Amino acid sequence: MTVLRIKNVSKSFxxxxxxxxxSLTLDKGEVLALLGENGAGKTTLxxxxxxxxxxxxxxxxxxxxxxxxxATDAAIAAGVGMVHQxxxxxxxxxVLDNIILGTQPxxxxxxxxxxxxxxxxRLAEDYGIHVEPDKLVADLSVGERQRVEIMKVLYRDARILxxxxxxxxxxxxxxDQLFKTLSFMVEHGLSxxxxxxxxxxxxxxxxxxxxxxxxxxxxxxxxxDADRDILAEMMVGHKVSRPQVKHLTPGAAVIELxxxxxxxxxxxxxxxxxxxxxxxxxxxxxxxxxxxxxxAALGNLLSGLQTPSAGTVCFKGEPLTDFSTRRFVKMGIARxxxxxxxxxxxxxxxxxxxxxxxxxxxxxLWRFGFLINDKACRKFAAKLIQGFDIRCKNMGMPTxxxxxxxxxxxxxxxxxxxxxxxxxxxxxxxxxDEGAIAAVHERLLAAKRKGSGILLISxxxxxxxxxADKIVVIYHGMLSQPLPVxxxxxxxxxxxxxxxxxxxxxxxxxxxx
Amino acid sequence: xxxxxREETNFWLVFLAPIVAIAIALIxxxxxxIWTGKPVGEAYFYLLKGAFGSGFAWTxxxxxxxxxxxxxxxAAVAFRARFWNIGGEGQLYCGALAATWLxxxxxxxxxxxxxxxxxxxxxxxxxxxxxxxxxxxTKLKVDEVVTTLLLNFIILLFVNYLLEGPLKDPMSLGWxxxxxxxxxxxxxxxxxxxxxxxxxxxxxASAVMVWVLMRxxxxxxxxxxxxxxxxxxxxxxxxxxxxxxRVALISGGLAxxxxxxxxxxxxxxxxxxxxxGFGYAGIAVAMLANLRPLGVIVSxxxxxxxxxxxDTMSRAVNIPNYIADxxxxxxxxxxxxxxMLTQYRVRxx
Numbered sequence: 001m002t003v004l005r006i007k008n009v010s011k012s013f014x015x016x017x018x019x020x021x022x023s024l025t026l027d028k029g030e031v032l033a034l035l036g037e038n039g040a041g042k043t044t045l046x047x048x049x050x051x052x053x054x055x056x057x058x059x060x061x062x063x064x065x066x067x068x069x070x071a072t073d074a075a076i077a078a079g080v081g082m083v084h085q086x087x088x089x090x091x092x093x094x095v096l097d098n099i100i101l102g103t104q105p106x107x108x109x110x111x112x113x114x115x116x117x118x119x120x121x122r123l124a125e126d127y128g129i130h131v132e133p134d135k136l137v138a139d140l141s142v143g144e145r146q147r148v149e150i151m152k153v154l155y156r157d158a159r160i161l162x163x164x165x166x167x168x169x170x171x172x173x174x175x176d177q178l179f180k181t182l183s184f185m186v187e188h189g190l191s192x193x194x195x196x197x198x199x200x201x202x203x204x205x206x207x208x209x210x211x212x213x214x215x216x217x218x219x220x221x222x223x224x225d226a227d228r229d230i231l232a233e234m235m236v237g238h239k240v241s242r243p244q245v246k247h248l249t250p251g252a253a254v255i256e257l258x259x260x261x262x263x264x265x266x267x268x269x270x271x272x273x274x275x276x277x278x279x280x281x282x283x284x285x286x287x288x289x290x291x292x293x294x295x296a297a298l299g300n301l302l303s304g305l306q307t308p309s310a311g312t313v314c315f316k317g318e319p320l321t322d323f324s325t326r327r328f329v330k331m332g333i334a335r336x337x338x339x340x341x342x343x344x345x346x347x348x349x350x351x352x353x354x355x356x357x358x359x360x361x362x363x364x365l366w367r368f369g370f371l372i373n374d375k376a377c378r379k380f381a382a383k384l385i386q387g388f389d390i391r392c393k394n395m396g397m398p399t400x401x402x403x404x405x406x407x408x409x410x411x412x413x414x415x416x417x418x419x420x421x422x423x424x425x426x427x428x429x430x431x432x433d434e435g436a437i438a439a440v441h442e443r444l445l446a447a448k449r450k451g452s453g454i455l456l457i458s459x460x461x462x463x464x465x466x467x468a469d470k471i472v473v474i475y476h477g478m479l480s481q482p483l484p485v486x487x488x489x490x491x492x493x494x495x496x497x498x499x500x501x502x503x504x505x506x507x508x509x510x511x512x513x
Numbered sequence: 514x515x516x517x518x519r520e521e522t523n524f525w526l527v528f529l530a531p532i533v534a535i536a537i538a539l540i541x542x543x544x545x546x547i548w549t550g551k552p553v554g555e556a557y558f559y560l561l562k563g564a565f566g567s568g569f570a571w572t573x574x575x576x577x578x579x580x581x582x583x584x585x586x587x588a589a590v591a592f593r594a595r596f597w598n599i600g601g602e603g604q605l606y607c608g609a610l611a612a613t614w615l616x617x618x619x620x621x622x623x624x625x626x627x628x629x630x631x632x633x634x635x636x637x638x639x640x641x642x643x644x645x646x647x648x649x650x651t652k653l654k655v656d657e658v659v660t661t662l663l664l665n666f667i668i669l670l671f672v673n674y675l676l677e678g679p680l681k682d683p684m685s686l687g688w689x690x691x692x693x694x695x696x697x698x699x700x701x702x703x704x705x706x707x708x709x710x711x712x713x714x715x716x717x718a719s720a721v722m723v724w725v726l727m728r729x730x731x732x733x734x735x736x737x738x739x740x741x742x743x744x745x746x747x748x749x750x751x752x753x754x755x756x757x758x759r760v761a762l763i764s765g766g767l768a769x770x771x772x773x774x775x776x777x778x779x780x781x782x783x784x785x786x787x788x789x790g791f792g793y794a795g796i797a798v799a800m801l802a803n804l805r806p807l808g809v810i811v812s813x814x815x816x817x818x819x820x821x822x823x824d825t826m827s828r829a830v831n832i833p834n835y836i837a838d839x840x841x842x843x844x845x846x847x848x849x850x851x852x853m854l855t856q857y858r859v860r861x862x
Contacts, residue, residue, distance in 0.1 A: 345745055371731070
């Protein structure tokens with residue numbers, strides 16, 4: 001039985017076509033995976049379905065009835081529920097308040113919590129989701145928050161559930177838990193649209209896969225007939241080659257953290273707790289961890305934005321005393337920031353201006369001590385634009401008009417151009433498409449061959465396992481001991497990400513025994 | 514209705530937008546003129562005539578534009594770095610105070626030295642007036658809009674006290690005014706028997722200097738980077754605090770210049786009505802010019818023309834000259850909207 005029918009939906013933003021003539025159906029009790037790269041139009045399509053956006057053309061039918069465009073309340077009333085990629089919870093309210101928010105009649109004097117609680121416990125029993133209604137959302141872990149989001153949707157009697165990249169913030173174990181819940185729901189007759197770009201998860205959970213590329217449906221396949229390579233090729237449009245990683249003999253230490261602690265702002269918990277870490281030249285150390293466990297503090301520390309409250313940082317054996325971004329750049333520490341739009345580039349300035357922004361006070365880019373040498377800067381920029389294959393119409397256009405991949409290439413060009421000894425790569429491929437990911441990875445591997453030591457911070461375990469020589473796991477500001485990547489599994493890393501950092505020691509022992 | 518980002522901005526659109534915007538402002542203001550029952554065409558004719566209709570009108574307009582160019586630049590430089598200096602008025606008076614303190618007999622130099630000396634002192638005084646707000650902003654994160662704005666009142670009341678007390682000219686027959694600037698310190702007239710003085714040259718030269726600063730220097734680069742995206746600027750190794758301090762000193766200095774041109778060029782002595790809000794009008798000037806230094810010259814002359822012309826209009830057709838404020842306010846609003854429309858396009862659904 002078809003519960004949802006999307007008919008010929010098109011949507012464009014300016015000249016960008018986000019969705020073009022998209023039609024799909026969803027059956028009762030089915031998990032449909034929507035696969036596509038970033039920017040393929042998955043989220044746009046779901047936002048149209050949920051009434052956040054109005055489609056330029058096309059219509060949507062739920063249970064045989066047409067949905068009015070742009071009306072979120074109508075979508076909810078028709079039984080459509082959406083769990084967003086970025087949670088939409090109020091931190092300062094309890095779980096119960098968050099769940100019943102918007103369901104209470106405006107005209108009543110008081111909130112009927114007993115009835116709501118009863119319903120919650122009934123739902124919890126039905127679907128095997130456990131939430132504590134009286135806890136503050138601020139005190140919940142990411143996995144728990146996601147359960148609240150799902151509960152919120154179920155509470156509104158959703159029959160069609162849209163999950164937008166639900167596993168992005170979960171550990172492998174939490175993902176298992178989520179998948180169990182999803183199977184329960186399907187058994188109860190709910191239908192699920194599962195948006196993701198992680199192939200192995202799609203293969204595990206879905207019945208059917210619809211692939212989007214550049215706003216169009218490029219294929220549909222029953223999950224039983226698909227495998228990783230088929231899906232990857234459908235998603236990207238060509239065969240995908242993985243980078244070849246060669247493990248080199250590591251050289252001398254380029255950066256060493258010795259008993260580093262970073263205190264949070266007053267009243268907050270410690271961000272980094274007595275951390276020791278060593279990155280050698282010719283080596284990529286991968287840092288795994290659930291978002292928000294101290295990666296930001298470590299990133300800031302190694303970018304020169306943060307002075308540690310205790311401990312020493314040594315660069316090429318010398319202890320650092322001056323923690324400033326300018327000093328770090330000068331010494332040859334390359335930094336790829338986590339958020340390229342907000343921190344990496346000044347979007348309103350031109351491409352060439354952004355390329356020179358770390359090398360402003362170097363000859364020949366400046367003259368007489370205060371003037372910028374336009375000609376030399378443009379020459380410098382032109383060389384890097386060519387060398388790093390940054391695709392742009394001209395170097396005088398505002399940087400914000402670059403695509404994510406080209407913006408990241410710009411940052412790589414700027415930061416790798418003088419053969420840095422140490423590279424901090426903080427989420428270097430987040431949000432990029434496969435082509436750009438390959439390019440960025442290739443650059444990092446080339447830098448490693450040339451002798452750089454690299455700290456790769458990522459939330460994507462596949463990326464870490466593919467690229468790194470060693471893996472360390474961060475949890476609540478503490479680091480596990482480093483483990484060679486050979487013989488380690490995503491499951492082991494997941495155990496550590498969930499807080500069992502000692503697991504590293506047992507693994508290590510098992511190996512040597 | 515929603516807004517969509519334009520991918521490319523059409524040159525003609527950028528060129529025509531402010532002109533159309535000002536035409537719209539005039540149409541809005543004409544509503545008020547009609548309300549008073551006076552002929553619109555005639556009113557605008559006298560406004561134009563009073564502002565630009567004769568050699569004398571031009572000298573008056575340009576004399577009025579002189580301090581506006583400087584306070585407009587002060588606002589434009591600061592706003593480029595997102596340092597919201599609303600204290601131009603106070604810094605102007607600080608400059609004027611410095612000129613009064615040093616230029617009424619304490620220091621005597623030949624004019625070639627005396628005039629640059631006074632300008633330097635005025636700029637320093639204007640810049641110093643921003644030190645406290647900068648300190649509060651960078652160390653304690655106190656919003657500079659509040660501190661610079663409130664400092665205006667403190668400075669004005671302080672000037673009031675000085676004019677009633679220590680700085681009061683004994684020859685002033687009881688009026689609260691300071692001793693006149695000595696002859697060596699007075700700015701030469703540009704046109705005989707007019708009020709147009711050397712300050713205009715200083716204003717235009719300052720605009721060119723600020724343009725060069727913003728466009729070609731490392732400081733300018735840093736100011737723009739900090740203004741557009743302070744986080745990215747800090748990440749790239751630009752010191753935000755240092756840049757903000759620099760911007761504040763430049764901005765305060767330019768406003769201090771305006772105090773010098775008024776006290777040493779136009780009036781000759783300090784009174785409490787030295788500036789009818791030039792510091793505040795400078796913000797409108799900067800906004801009208803889209804924070805472009807050379808554009809400030811044009812928008813200052815436009816604003817000065819409106820104010821000067823409104824006096825003539827008021828005398829000729831008996832419309833209150835407050836209409837000038839309405840035209841200026843409407844112009845700023847419609848120019849801001851039109852600037853947005855050069856970047857975005859409106860879509861109806």
